[in-house]
Amino acid sequence: MSNGRRKVLLVGWDAADWKAIHPLMDQGMLPNLEKLVNSGVSGRLATLEPPLSPMLWTSIATGKRPYKHGILGFTEVGPDGHVRPVTSTHRRVKAIWNILTQQGLTSNVVGWWPSHPAEPIRGAMVSNFYQRANKPINEPWVMMDGTVHPPELAPTMADLRIHPAELTFAHIAPFVPRCAEVDQEKEKTLVAIAKSLADCSTVHAAATWLMEHCPWDLMAVYFDAIDHLKHGFMKFHPPRREHIPERPFELYKDVVAGAYRYHDMMLGRLLELAGEDTTVMLISDHGFHPDHLRPRSIPKEPSGPAYEHSPFGIFVLKGPGIRRDALIHGAGLLDITPTLLTLFGLPVARDMDGRPLLDVFEQPVTPQVIDSWEEVPGECGMHTPDKAASWAGTDKEALKQLVELGYIDDPGEDTARASVTTVRENRYYLAKAYLDGDRPNEALAILRELVAEAPAELRYSADLVRVLLRLGRAKDALEVVEAAAPARERQHEEMRAKAVAGDASKDPGPYILEPRLKLLRSDVYMALGKVREALAIITDLTALPGMGDQLRMRLAQAHMRLRQWPEAVAAFEAHLAYDPQAVQAHHGLGICRLKQQQWEEAADNLLTAIGLRFAMPYAHYHLAEALRGMGELEKAEHAYRVALGMAPQLDRARLRLAGLLERMGGRDEEASTLREEIRQRKDREPIYMVSGLPRSGTSMMMRALVAGGLTPFTDEERVADESNPHGYFEHRAVKGLAHDSRFLTEAEGRVVKVVAPLLPHLPARHRYKIVFMERDLHEVLVSQDRMLGKAPREGEGAHFRKGLFDSYTALLEKVRLLEEQPYVEMLRIPYADAVNDPAGTMARVNAFFDGGLDADRMAQAVDPELYRNRLQDKATTRQ
Amino acid sequence: METQPPCTDGYISAMKQEGPKKKDQPGMRAEDLEVLGPDGKPIDIPVDGSLGLLALGYKGLMAWRAKRIQVAKAASALRKP
Incomplete structure (x- = not known):
């Protein structure tokens, strides 16, 4: 931090996950990351729903949820009506580099998803369309317009691109030591590894060049190779599961570890170039199950591979004024931009959905606050509305890669159909984002439309049921469940007719009510107070293989509703043995302990839940109750206030806080203000x-x-x-x-x-x-x-x-x-x-x-x- | 909030005036393509490349490419009668 001005290196590793990293770090395979962790603070970074990377990285860069920033999926429809990979032109709000531009600070940004066309910020931007090779190596590799800002840098950046075909066995062998045994005519695995490796090495080459040659206050570089290699090869990551054949396991078991090792090597170089005084933040947008939580199969639906993601990414921060060798809890990816702003001494905006992570600082920091950066006038380097409306470029190779990764269906030649599907899918993601942001009414309107348009699409019905239950409309939810079954049956019969027309032996048989629908029905029964009926469905489903993870939480909740606390505790604990990071299980366990007046155990469970995911007002409320039971009145007051800060409508917390203040003595006036607030809320005009x-x-x-x-x-x-x-x-x-x-x-x-x-x-x-x-x-x-x-x-x-x-x-x-x-x-x-x-x-x-x-x-x-x-x-x- | 004047144009002009310097551009001078080992001495670049070179970023990449060109030229010279 020479001259008191902070420089920040922000490194993004898509899908990096502590559960995969810790064993590698313990073996000394990631020395640079280990050094970073030991010299700074680290923790989990809670993701958002839906956990789709372009939406998440935009939330990271803006501090806002998708319904505010406008990036709603992997693809979008361009002005020419064609489906294309999502672009920066659809982002509606300022990213951190736009805010810094307005404040006279310089950013270099490489590979951020989505950042094409590159924005004319103060600094340099190399877009996410930069690295993808779109022609064989013996043909000209033309760089698309808008890939590099400022355009003068384009020739230099073009020279730094690495074509997958340029790589040799020397590069692939660390990932697949027995690569010579792979029959490349039959298996395309080595090509896939070479592509990912070439892509991330290209991004790294550009980043290192910019770090040395272009001044910067923020250097942001994003790598997607860990995610891509995990989607291809995590199934072969040790330990081998029974259904994975031995030969491919032996061939590819080192790919994921190799990906981390290579990223650690690149990180070492970035740290070297950044220098000791630079603040370094390493993050991922979501995790990726490396263990028994790996799904056996991927649902055949758009974005199906996201089922492999886990809800927690990584967060590491080191630099001047940052605590050393410390853990932080409850961080979320919406907190990244507010934290970056605080690091730069700039105000955090009230319209951002995250908060600065103040626990990272050695000394107390009080951030400034403004209403919104969107209202701050002046050139910020965002695309003008004209450009946003008219930019018609696309990257077919990037689109192809999304298809290959399974994130989208091949749009094919039917442009109209593809654009309808894209718009519909993005509306679905928007609805999920609204639901995640606790705005069920907005989600409801969209999901009702989607279910009307595609009644047999069970994803839409399932989320509509969730929304209706959130709104306390269980009877309406039951109607949705009842309507979904015949729609599914009709679809099944149509598919059956087609199958039989070709070959009678392929008859899949008559429709049988699917377990997912049965589970939905049990959820609705639970909300309707028909707990025993719900329990009967759950018990019935336990006979089916592979259903355990979906049943334990429901079983626990049913026991809770029946006030069968020991049974509920047993079910929650069983689920936590399966998934120790299951936030709702920790929360549920805390409530059960609370009901049994086991205050300390309850507080312990609730702190674990909050440590995993901070933005849970009810968990803070329950923690306050537990602390109150323990006699920790000041801490309880704080927890009530945190709950009310997140959910001002939570009058239950307001009332209990008023009672607590009266009990504490000398604070009757504050208590009566709280009671007055409750009265006013009820009488509000x-x-x-x-x-x-x-x-x-x-x-x-x-x-x-x-x-x-x-x-x-x-x-x-x-x-x-x-x-x-x-x-x-x-x-x-x-x-x-x-x-x-x-x-x-x-x-x-x-x-x-x-x-x-x-x-x-x-x-x-x-x-x-x-x-x-x-x-x-x-x-x-x-x-x-x-x-x-x-x-x-x-x-x-x-x-x-x-x-x-x-x-x-x-x-x-x-x-x-x-x-x-x-x-x-x-x-x-x-x-x-x-x-x-x-x-x-x-x-x-x-x-x-x-x-x-x-x-x-x-x-x-x-x-x-x-x-x-x-x-x-x-x-x-x-x- | 006090706002700053637009700086983008100024930044680009500064880039144009000050650099990037010619010697820093990829594939320029031989000494820029040297990769030093932990002992501070130049290391021998393998013609097949390595992950270590790629992890060095643009410098490792350019050094590897220069090595390939050098080897190809040598091979070509050997083939000449």
Whole structure:
């Protein structure tokens, strides 16, 4: 840290896992990593769901969950309609290198997934399309436009690429000592190893060159070879399992260890170039089961290989001011960017989903905080919206590799079908991300659509059931389970007919209800309180081989529901013997101990759970209860406050904390404030809202409600114009609702305009009374065109805007789903009615708002002259 | 938050003015292609390469490529009548 300025080397090893690393480190095979661990802090890094690398590495680089950053899978649909590997153009928020650019700091970034096209940051960026050889070695290896920033570096970077065919047995032998025995005509394994090795060596060559030749404050380099080699060869990693044949085991048992050893060698070089004063952070995005948790087979579904991932990656940090030879607990990959910002002395943003890991510092550090880096103006090196919308490049070799790894199906030649599949799959990942981020309402809307589109896709139904159970809607969940079985049966019968048509001996037989569906049913029964029925299903399934890991947790939970604590403890312990990192089992065990007033054991279990995954408010609450039982009142207070910090709606924790403060003495005032907060939360006024599609009469309704006596939530930034001569009644904060909804607290008791596309982002912590304006979609489209100065030509109608029409129709369906939510009350008002019968309409609106408004003045505020884009040639139809 | 002026262009111009220096570019001078062992002496580069060379990054890569060129030239010279 010369001149007091910190330099940070950030190294990413995709899929690195302590469970595989520790035995190798114990054998002295990873000396550089061992040195790093001993001279800094280390720990597990909890991943996110779904554990798909492009989403995860973007969360690492932004500190935000996928629904905020916008990277939603391995592939995306480009502007030409073709499926392509996901690109940086779809990222919506600033990455750490963009923030550093704004702060005058320099970053070199190599290989980050996804980073193509390279962003024009302050520093250098070599994209993730850089290393992949796309032609045989005797043909020109052209580097795609946008691979390197600044472009002047492109020729140098091109020279540093290593083609797989350039490698020799000398490179492969450390991975496969008996490589000469491999029949390369039949087995492509050596080629696969050479590809991974060439790719990561290329990235390393570029990184080392940049480290020596281009100044940097942050040097970020990402390697994917550990992940790729594990997907190909982890099945052969010792110990050999019974179903793995001996010959391939003997041939390939050293590949995974070889991958780690080579990465350790590269790490040694990076550390050497970085120098002692540089802060070094080594991370992985998820782990990879190296043991008995390795799945025997991979499900035949997109991203099926992710079943091999484990939920914890690695974290190591060393440098000036960082603790030495210490462990940290509870780190997650959302914490990386906040921690990097803190290391650079920059503020952490409130709209980030992670927190800085303050335990890593030798001396206490208090980070600065700002609302959002997104609002900080100035050049940050992100792609302009034009570039993001129009960039049409792709890397066919990268796409091919994703197919070979099993992450995506081959898109084939049917472009339309491939793009539909891609969009659908990415929506599914988005729903899973929402669920993981504890936003079940948003997940619900998407999963309902997916199940409607593909009723036989059990993944969609299973997650819909999970969401409905999270929302306490067990009866609806049961309907989903009951509907899934016939859909699966129909699909089975279709496949059966095809099989029999070719060869009768291939008849798979009649449909039998699948174990996964039975398990779903048991989950729903449990939620419905039919615990004994659930238990019967679970017991029935124990007879099936290979079901144990899915049954133990359910069995434990059933015993918990029946308050059979010793049986529950036994089941949780059995599961932990199988998977010692099962967070929910540690948590469940802690609850069981708590119920038996075994305070210290409970605290121990709960601390283990939190140490594995920090962001679990209920675990903190239960820990507080255990500490309270132990008489550790100050620690209990802290744990309650952590729980409330994560889940402000957790009134149970607030109430118990109030009681604790009273018991501690002298803190009655704080306790009464907490009790007052609970009372206020219950009595909270709703937020009055006007919504609808743009140009459906929302401004008119806002004007009417303000005339009727409601206070608008508006910043008056957008002024009246010809399209809306009486004003827009908008507030800038509303546009950012998807990222930051804190402004809604200010809007309580006031009326706020929120356009329909933003409604699905409303958080469940408020109550909403929404007047939803309906208008004929054709009129809406024509009115929008007029407003944008695109007046339709004679005879041109909405049929020319089919894409937008379909998109609006889908959106309105989402709004219908929102109406089902317990925190939403909605009144639909047809625009035509409001204009043609203002008095009658406003009387309805007033009644909806409990009759406290001046309906006459509301009716007078309606200006029928503004109904200018009326369809004359057809009766107005409602949506 | 005080914001910084855009720096990207400035950075690129600085790169153009200051370097990268010619000698530092891949495949330049023979002494830059030497790889030193732990004793500080140049090591013999195997023509088939090694993981150790690749792990050194660009320097190891360029040294290996230079060795291959050198061996190929020598072989070619031997073949000449």
